Amino acid sequence: MNKPSNNEPQLREHVYDGIQEYDQKLPNWWLFTLYITIVWFVIHWAVYYQGHVGRTDEQRLDDHLKVIADARAKELENVTDDKLWELSQDPTTVEAGKQTFLTTCAACHAPDLSATLAGAKLPGLPLKDKEWKHGGNPLDVLHIVRKGAPDITKGMVAWEGALGVKRITEVVAFIMSHHKKGEPFTLAADSPKKAGAAAPATVK
Ligand code: HEC
Numbered sequence: 001m002n003k004p005s006n007n008e009p010q011l012r013e014h015v016y017d018g019i020q021e022y023d024q025k026l027p028n029w030w031l032f033t034l035y036i037t038i039v040w041f042v043i044h045w046a047v048y049y050q051g052h053v054g055r056t057d058e059q060r061l062d063d064h065l066k067v068i069a070d071a072r073a074k075e076l077e078n079v080t081d082d083k084l085w086e087l088s089q090d091p092t093t094v095e096a097g098k099q100t101f102l103t104t105c106a107a108c109h110a111p112d113l114s115a116t117l118a119g120a121k122l123p124g125l126p127l128k129d130k131e132w133k134h135g136g137n138p139l140d141v142l143h144i145v146r147k148g149a150p151d152i153t154k155g156m157v158a159w160e161g162a163l164g165v166k167r168i169t170e171v172v173a174f175i176m177s178h179h180k181k182g183e184p185f186t187l188a189a190d191s192p193k194k195a196g197a198a199a200p201a202t203v204k
Contacts, residue, residue, distance in 0.1 A: 097174030
């Protein structure tokens with residue numbers, strides 16, 4: 001057997017299960033990439049993790065979340081009971097809200113807001129009667145849809161993250177389009193709002 005030159009890949013002596021191995025020099029470009037990543041690791045570790053230069057992913061995430069929260073707060077700044085009553089009379093907004101309601105809320109509150117389907121009681125509460133558990137002013141309804149019911153294990157979770165302010169406003173306008181501004185409503189017997197104020201409230 002000829003001794004292979006240094007540049008040629010050399011076969012190693014051992015054979016396992018009939019398989020032989022080359023002992024080949026790694027290409028320089030590969031080796032240099034490895035060395036550069038090692039050097040880069042040391043610099044990065046020293047500067048970023050030890051020197052705390054630059055902002056961490058967590059800080060950047062917090063900044064982004066703050067921007068989103070601020071934008072939401074700004075969008076909600078002008079949302080008042082009156083504004084929501086007004087939107088509940090606007091056919092385009094109500095139609096958009098209806099679409100969201102049918103896809104997102106109807107499973108528990110029923111397409112006709114009665115919270116019953118073919119005689120069976122659904123998990124949600126009726127939304128077109130005059131009795132509310134969490135308050136019947138548009139802003140009360142908006143609050144529950146944004147933040148969820150206090151006990152979310154019942155199924156009414158916070159929808160703000162999934163739907164965003166615009167769609168939630170639309171869906172509330174759709175719900176309020178089944179009500180009239182100024183109509184009296186009662187608080188349900190198990191309403192958390194009831195403590196102290198038992199007198200029937202009136203829609204603002
Ligand atoms: C998984 C079932 C479920 C889904 C889906 C759901 N809800 Fe609810 N919802 C509930 C339950 C249960 C309650 C009652 C919570 C309680 O008892 O505090 C409730 C309560 C409410 C209330 C307060 C009613 C009151 O009497 O004060 C409103 C308003 C409401 N939901 C609107 C919505 C809207 C709008 C959507 C869609 C974006 C939605 N819900 C989706 C289960 C659901």
